[in-house]
Amino acid sequence: MNSRQSPPLPPSRNHQPLPTPSEFININYDNAEIYAAKIPANYVALTFDDGPTPEYTLPILAKLRQYGMKATFFVIGGRVAQHCDILQQIYREGHEIGNHTYDHLLLTQESSEAQWAQLAKNQQQIHQCLQQIGVNYYPRWFRAPYGDQNAQVLAYVKALGMNSALWSLDTQDWNIETTTTMIANSVIQGGDRQLVLMHDGTEFNPALQQNPQLNPSRQRTVEALDQILADYHAKGISSLTLSQAFR
Template sequence: MKFYWIKTSALLKKMFSNYVWDIPNNENSVYLTFDDGPTPEITQWTLLQLKKYNAKATFFCIGNNVEKHPELFNTIIQEDHAIGNHTYNHLNGWKTETETYIKNAKQCEIRISNQQSEINNRKSKLFRPPYGKIKSKQAKKLMELGYKIIMWDVLSADFDSSITREKCLNNVISNVQSGSIIVFHDSVKGFKNLEYVLPKTLEFLKQNGYKCEAIL
């Protein structure tokens, strides 16, 4: 199993302080995020769970999936969740030339913007690098384009099929605190864990006085 941080270290946050790792606040707000969608059935299910708890979230969408499933993408917007750019083809920044990476991100931006303009005028300027892997030159160019680079404070690891659903849930509830940005995936790969973890996470957050907000 590859190593990954569940709770992002303070040192890493300090080293890359130009990225957004958490959003400190006095309102007991946390920020649920979902990567890799929209995905038929799974994203609809995710939206239903969020609606049950009056929770808002941020969806970092792959441009190609937005193109294939525009109505589902529109539903995310109509239910007043935030949208972020996750590149057009889920590129690994460490393995991609900067010019290609930026072009791919712009392709995703065009697809997202075209869909959003049909519903409202809110433009997305949030970006999360797939796998959390991005070169400094890539990040600099994206920030020059007006993007905020959104990373995370807590990784659920729902994508990891080698861990139990209980472990996945514990990754979240034992590490969440006010201001945490939490990563889930509305993808086929992550759904085995997400289906178990998300409802229990939402109930835990409600019982402990947290509010789930979208990233603006």
């Protein structure tokens, strides 16, 4: 698993430019299909946003374990603070952990200082949780809530030593009108070489929880995963974490 130095201070007139990775990956809406095509044949990259939660993350972990699948979990810092033990289990079971901000805000509506704080605070929250089990870990991947990002957000992502990844296949499992069958079929019909978006937590941002399109449960995702993983198993399709898929 990945280990890094502590996140640097945010850019300001009082600090030198921040060190950045030699190669920065930015998987966005325009190039997601190009990146997905680079995933090896008979593999997919499964990703889950908005956890960790006991009611959804734990059964998802059990299903992934049953089929020997690995995934990347983009976690919210506020939920990590509540469920550090589940984050530790995600790590112990060989999955990758990504940064999904601390409060799941619409980042382009926030100041640059708030953008930095959302990323850096979550890096530290994840690090502190895993440090309790003797692991020095900072995420290598970031995903913006709602896919909402701009050049400043990406600059901070890069400065913190992360890459950015959206998705090539959105299951729409967050939508109240999306059924279990629809979730499963969208993934099954997508086949291999996909970067799949699902959720193991519900909306965390109180300002957006009243959206009538949001499903207040992720039970359909849990149920759909049975069909998805059984179909993958039958077709000989396995899964990779993002760092495995895009080395």
